[in-house]
Amino acid sequence: MIDIxxxxxxxxxxxxxxxxxxxxxxxxxxxxxxxxxxxLLHAGPPITWERASGPMRGAIVGALIYExxxxxxxxxxxxxxAGDVTLEPCHExxxxxxxAGVTSASMQVYVVENVTHGNxxxxxxxxxxxxxxxxxxYSPEVLEKLRWMNEVMGPxxxxxxxxxxxxxVRALLAEALHMGDEGxxxxxxxxxxxxxxxxxxxxxxxxDRQELSRILAFLGExxxxxxxxxxxxxxxxxxxxxxxxxxxIMTTMARNGTDLGIRVSGLGDRWFMGPVGxxxxxxxxxxSAEDASxxxxxxxxxxxxxIGAFAMAAAPAIVTxxxxxxxxxxxxxxxxxxxxxxxxxxxxxxALDFRGTPTGVDIRKxxxxxxxxxxxxxxxxxxAGVGQVGAGLVRPPMSVFEEALVAFAEQYGF
Amino acid sequence: MIDIxxxxxxxxxxxxxxxxxxxxxxxxxxxxxxxxxxxLLHAGPPITWERASGPMRGAIVGALIYExxxxxxxxxxxxxxAGDVTLEPCHExxxxxxxAGVTSASMQVYVVENVTHGNxxxxxxxxxxxxxxxxxxYSPEVLEKLRWMNEVMGPxxxxxxxxxxxxxVRALLAEALHMGDEGxxxxxxxxxxxxxxxxxxxxxxxxDRQELSRILAFLGExxxxxxxxxxxxxxxxxxxxxxxxxxxIMTTMARNGTDLGIRVSGLGDRWFMGPVGxxxxxxxxxxSAEDASxxxxxxxxxxxxxIGAFAMAAAPAIVTxxxxxxxxxxxxxxxxxxxxxxxxxxxxxxALDFRGTPTGVDIRKxxxxxxxxxxxxxxxxxxAGVGQVGAGLVRPPMSVFEEALVAFAEQYGF
Numbered sequence: 001m002i003d004i005x006x007x008x009x010x011x012x013x014x015x016x017x018x019x020x021x022x023x024x025x026x027x028x029x030x031x032x033x034x035x036x037x038x039x040l041l042h043a044g045p046p047i048t049w050e051r052a053s054g055p056m057r058g059a060i061v062g063a064l065i066y067e068x069x070x071x072x073x074x075x076x077x078x079x080x081x082a083g084d085v086t087l088e089p090c091h092e093x094x095x096x097x098x099x100a101g102v103t104s105a106s107m108q109v110y111v112v113e114n115v116t117h118g119n120x121x122x123x124x125x126x127x128x129x130x131x132x133x134x135x136x137x138y139s140p141e142v143l144e145k146l147r148w149m150n151e152v153m154g155p156x157x158x159x160x161x162x163x164x165x166x167x168x169v170r171a172l173l174a175e176a177l178h179m180g181d182e183g184x185x186x187x188x189x190x191x192x193x194x195x196x197x198x199x200x201x202x203x204x205x206x207x208d209r210q211e212l213s214r215i216l217a218f219l220g221e222x223x224x225x226x227x228x229x230x231x232x233x234x235x236x237x238x239x240x241x242x243x244x245x246x247x248x249i250m251t252t253m254a255r256n257g258t259d260l261g262i263r264v265s266g267l268g269d270r271w272f273m274g275p276v277g278x279x280x281x282x283x284x285x286x287x288s289a290e291d292a293s294x295x296x297x298x299x300x301x302x303x304x305x306x307i308g309a310f311a312m313a314a315a316p317a318i319v320t321x322x323x324x325x326x327x328x329x330x331x332x333x334x335x336x337x338x339x340x341x342x343x344x345x346x347x348x349x350x351a352l353d354f355r356g357t358p359t360g361v362d363i364r365k366x367x368x369x370x371x372x373x374x375x376x377x378x379x380x381x382x383x384a385g386v387g388q389v390g391a392g393l394v395r396p397p398m399s400v401f402e403e404a405l406v407a408f409a410e411q412y413g414f
Numbered sequence: 415m416i417d418i419x420x421x422x423x424x425x426x427x428x429x430x431x432x433x434x435x436x437x438x439x440x441x442x443x444x445x446x447x448x449x450x451x452x453x454l455l456h457a458g459p460p461i462t463w464e465r466a467s468g469p470m471r472g473a474i475v476g477a478l479i480y481e482x483x484x485x486x487x488x489x490x491x492x493x494x495x496a497g498d499v500t501l502e503p504c505h506e507x508x509x510x511x512x513x514a515g516v517t518s519a520s521m522q523v524y525v526v527e528n529v530t531h532g533n534x535x536x537x538x539x540x541x542x543x544x545x546x547x548x549x550x551x552y553s554p555e556v557l558e559k560l561r562w563m564n565e566v567m568g569p570x571x572x573x574x575x576x577x578x579x580x581x582x583v584r585a586l587l588a589e590a591l592h593m594g595d596e597g598x599x600x601x602x603x604x605x606x607x608x609x610x611x612x613x614x615x616x617x618x619x620x621x622d623r624q625e626l627s628r629i630l631a632f633l634g635e636x637x638x639x640x641x642x643x644x645x646x647x648x649x650x651x652x653x654x655x656x657x658x659x660x661x662x663i664m665t666t667m668a669r670n671g672t673d674l675g676i677r678v679s680g681l682g683d684r685w686f687m688g689p690v691g692x693x694x695x696x697x698x699x700x701x702s703a704e705d706a707s708x709x710x711x712x713x714x715x716x717x718x719x720x721i722g723a724f725a726m727a728a729a730p731a732i733v734t735x736x737x738x739x740x741x742x743x744x745x746x747x748x749x750x751x752x753x754x755x756x757x758x759x760x761x762x763x764x765a766l767d768f769r770g771t772p773t774g775v776d777i778r779k780x781x782x783x784x785x786x787x788x789x790x791x792x793x794x795x796x797x798a799g800v801g802q803v804g805a806g807l808v809r810p811p812m813s814v815f816e817e818a819l820v821a822f823a824e825q826y827g828f
Contacts, residue, residue: 178731179594179603180764189593192606196634199613203627213617220610316764317592326764350594350730350740351765 002246002412011249011265012342012360015241015305018114020233022167025158029105032093032122036105041090043101043298044256045271049080053257053293058136058384059100060087066143067104091252095122096235096298098227099134099380108154110229112169114236121235123228125149128218136384153215160201167197169233172226173307174346182315183230184299184308185322185376185391191225231298234305241265248408249341250361253304253373253396257296260396264363264404267411272404274397279379281392282323293380295394300375306344306359309374309393310336314349322376322391332374333358339365339373366401416660416826425663425679426756426774429655429719432528434535434647436581439572443519446507446536450519455504457515457712458670459685463494467671467707472550472798473514474501480557481518505666509536510649510712512641513548513794522568524643526583528650535649537642539563542632550798567629574615581611583647586640587721588760596729597644598713598722599736599790599805605639645712648719655679662822663755664775667718667787667810671710674810678777678818681825686818688811693793695806696737707794709808714789720758720773723788723807724750728763736790736805746788747772753779753787780815
């Protein structure tokens, strides 16, 4: 007879013991397992072109043009439909990407090493604001910026990280949670820390002062600079807790704009999928809920690892961006203690007397209590390339947890 | 008949309307009104060598050696006692300095301009941790670091600030208060913001990449980097509220290690002084209350301007440094609403539903309610040069408010 509680303690214990160090930046094809030239990684569970959302399609097209594999939307779509290009989830390659999360072979990715358990995780570089590939934009200026990021900034970051001897992302996150971040939708403090920590090393390794100045401005003016390393760190933590026999802990939660999928520690690599929700939040001027794409992105790896919406009590100022009151933010965290297994041993919330963040969603509790995980998220426009139209809150469909629990009962004979 | 409430509204309104822009860095002798070669500015109200505390004496000696005016403790003391060197409060020269606050003619100082009312304020550069002049250390390595700061970093900051077109310190503070700072004892977020904002400009103006790297590391690794510009900004705000006929608002509060002094908007430049308290807080390993100097420094200009201990509710993580619980931090702010006149229009506290910080201490309320202002502070060792031994909380003596109120009644004939 499996002791589920014991298995869950092991899984969550491993997630919290994981110590993700940001090691370097390198082209995806050189470091991501199974990466190849005709493969595109994307956010969320598996998806086909036919069922893909607007921003996801735009990002696929953009990546194929960026790689020189397609000339335009039509030829890109044809390639994907013909199977000349394969689409696979980032999550199936130890990787994660925000929003569409589309990552191609030549793109630079962050390389995070969990030095406790030895596993690695990866994430692409953050593009900042405005028209960006992750929201499905692929105009020439989007691709030009991507090229600069991959050809200039990426190698500079690699040298700087090397000079710095790596960067402890868990320690950075712990500090940022004491500075009003929740690590998903608010990464302001973390991005400033990241910029300040790398700046002296960048200064030492980048020869061209104009490029150095541009890199420092690009990192320092983007409050999401550190989101991608943070996501890779959370992925390394989630993967460390995956594969524990008999555990009902959720180790993956991700959305592709059409479906949300979860994976469970004791249930192998099987996805449990259901339709994504529509985020509820604040829209930028000129946009409304009618413009919103379905929920999209791998950034829910933060909630999976015990931060993001789960750590909202640490980030009361976030409500100016996602709606609600500071009390709502506090309540979000308090609610998540109901469906989690542990209080994080490294991530603490000053306003709750330094209580650890709620960590390790137990799918049994989700189903039993009828409480699904909370998610903080950016909101994408439903059409490719328009970009972010707001930010808010959303939850996964209960059905995915019910299905996973049924599968668990079948597999373990309850 | 003077309308005190109206006068106070004017004074506090001016403090809050002040918009301090960090303009440049320049040698004290070139920018501080009345600065001259045989003058040393110091923290707090006026003090003589005979009555000066250990750290204050050490800093005076260090500054005279730094300037080449004295060779050692004995010759420095002789000069001061003979009147060959004059000691005057920073505050009487539109300036402020943390801890001993000793500023000599050749030292570089931050220049802040209040663009709303046109007044300027000044503060020296922050030296970081360890053995530093502001705690009364004056060994060769202390003076060597000072020389590097004044000869290399200062001019670099001046060029970078020029390239940046100045830096809005009020906006920076408003942002930092949403990131867990209170602006006095916790300036972690503000210092990261400051470093990240200046980094691209420093990269563009500093030719020597090794020096650039050193400057970026010096700023980024010092969680007090921004304290001195913040203090100068608060001084500019406090001075903007000074000199309003009939106002009982406190516009200066400062300590020299022996005496604490306040000044009041409607009472001109007269100091009301009393003995400093002994801070109550957490001591670094190996030190205890017996090692502590009396309360010292001009950094209480932050509380005077409505931040610091008054904004503790914004900075729950600070209790790990100064003692107490997050609830104590919340209560500190709530108590300060009792003795202040306004809620700050620019500095808000997310955890209190974005309520403005308590701003503008009314000495009438202090005396009437028996509640003195709260102060967050670093604790200096009582002997020159040992350095910081802890951090904690302290209050000014009630007598200074009583004396000021008596003087107010005499002057205005109540």
